Amino acid sequence: MSLFNKITIIGVGLIGSSLARGIRRAGLAETITIADKNEAYLARAEELDLANNYTADTLMAVADADLVILATPLGQMGKVATEMGAGLKQGAIVTDVGSVKKSVLTALAPHIPDGVHVVPGHPVAGTEQSGPDAGYADLFKDRWAILTPSETEDIAAVEAVKKFWEGLGSNVELMDAEHHDLVLAITSHVPHLIAYNIVGTASDLEAVTENEVIKYSAGGFRDFTRIAASDPTMWRDVFLNNKDAVLEMLGRFSEDLTALQRAIRWGDGDALHDLFSHTRNIRRGIIDAGQDSDAVDFGRPHGEDDKD
Numbered sequence: 001m002s003l004f005n006k007i008t009i010i011g012v013g014l015i016g017s018s019l020a021r022g023i024r025r026a027g028l029a030e031t032i033t034i035a036d037k038n039e040a041y042l043a044r045a046e047e048l049d050l051a052n053n054y055t056a057d058t059l060m061a062v063a064d065a066d067l068v069i070l071a072t073p074l075g076q077m078g079k080v081a082t083e084m085g086a087g088l089k090q091g092a093i094v095t096d097v098g099s100v101k102k103s104v105l106t107a108l109a110p111h112i113p114d115g116v117h118v119v120p121g122h123p124v125a126g127t128e129q130s131g132p133d134a135g136y137a138d139l140f141k142d143r144w145a146i147l148t149p150s151e152t153e154d155i156a157a158v159e160a161v162k163k164f165w166e167g168l169g170s171n172v173e174l175m176d177a178e179h180h181d182l183v184l185a186i187t188s189h190v191p192h193l194i195a196y197n198i199v200g201t202a203s204d205l206e207a208v209t210e211n212e213v214i215k216y217s218a219g220g221f222r223d224f225t226r227i228a229a230s231d232p233t234m235w236r237d238v239f240l241n242n243k244d245a246v247l248e249m250l251g252r253f254s255e256d257l258t259a260l261q262r263a264i265r266w267g268d269g270d271a272l273h274d275l276f277s278h279t280r281n282i283r284r285g286i287i288d289a290g291q292d293s294d295a296v297d298f299g300r301p302h303g304e305d306d307k308d
Contacts, residue, residue: 003164006031008065010058010080012038012045013231014126015097016071017135020050022168025137035061044132058083065089067164070096070104074237077104081111090115093157097123099184101148101177103241117157119149120177122184123170128229141169148177185245189238190253193246195227196235 007029009016016034023029032051035058036042046054055061062068062084072080077096088094094112098104104120112118125143127134145165149158162172175183202213202221213221239246263271 002027002030003160003167004029004066006033006065007067007069008033008035008061009051009069009071010035010061010084011071011073012036012041012050012132013071013130014134015123015139016069017045017048017050017132018137018139019069019071019097019135019168020045021135021137022140024050026167028164028167029067033061033065041132048132050132059087062087062092063089065092067160068092068094070094070098073233074098074100074103074241075233076237078107078111081108085111085113088113088116091117093117093119093160095119095121095147095161097121098241099124099188099238100242101146101180105148105150105177117154119147119153119158119161121161121165122146122148122180123165124184124188125170126230128226128231130231130234138169140165143170145170145172146180147172147174148180149174181242181245182248185242185249186252189242189246190249192227192230192235193239193250194253195224198224199228 007023009019009032012034020032020034023032031053033053033055034042034045034051035055037056039056042054042056045051058080068084068088070077070080077098094108094116096104099122101120101122108118123140123143123145125139147158147161165172260275
């Protein structure tokens with residue numbers, strides 16, 4: 001039994017194409033419509049048979065849709081909302097997949113008509129790949145999906161979106177939008193910023209050639225390069241839309257980094273050992289929680305489940 005008659009996905013990159021695959025496999029909708037302004041992406045989605053209908057017209061795409069999922073970069077949310085607002089039917093639910101939530105609520109609010117429900121969402125899943133070919137149906141399996149509806153949002157609409165993500169295999173949690181943005185700033189956004197920065201620093205070193213950086217990359221640096229290969233448009237919008245939380249976490253990080261510099265400078269082995277022991281325990285907690293595997297890989301892939 002389908003949860004929705006028609007689901008419209010706006011944006012068919014990694015997340016959008018994974019959603020289409022997962023929805024079809026789980027039978028969550030009778031009809032899937034994909035909308036994208038990128039003609040190449042749209043054509044490729046049709047070649048891959050990801051949906052029933054394909055269009056570049058956002059207004060047409062949302063007509064009669066029960067659930068509309070915005071899988072576009074954060075910077076486009078307001079524009080998309082403007083284009084689709086008049087086409088949303090009464091009782092429809094609008095959700096999204098962005099990794100910043102407060103800005104989504106702000107961007108959508110002026111353009112969503114009365115009687116249409118807004119339940120922002122964030123599947124904590126992804127890879128450094130992009131485009132329709134990058135997606136796969138299991139991307140959200142055993143991952144967290146965080147919903148951040150306003151306190152006044154319709155309970156039935158929130159429950160419907162919760163069941164949707166559970167249908168894709170996700171674990172669902174509700175959270176205040178502002179708190180979500182603070183949590184993700186330290187668990188996702190700042191780590192990406194550090195990865196972009198350290199890879200950029202390595203490439204700028206005059207005393208070390210780019211060939212040497214590539215040739216002698218140890219596991220730690222190699223992991224940084226994987227993160228730093230993520231979609232630049234998406235991450236530009238993340239930092240612009242979550243700047244307050246990111247700057248707050250960067251301030252904390254800078255203070256801790258200064259303390260670490262001091263410990264190294266003064267040969268404080270006990271401080272270093274205590275920090276490394278604590279962080280090792282955090283890693284063990286992540287593995288125990290099922291968020292990663294403790295398999296030794298040294299850069300070797302272990303199959304489809306390791307794409308993210």
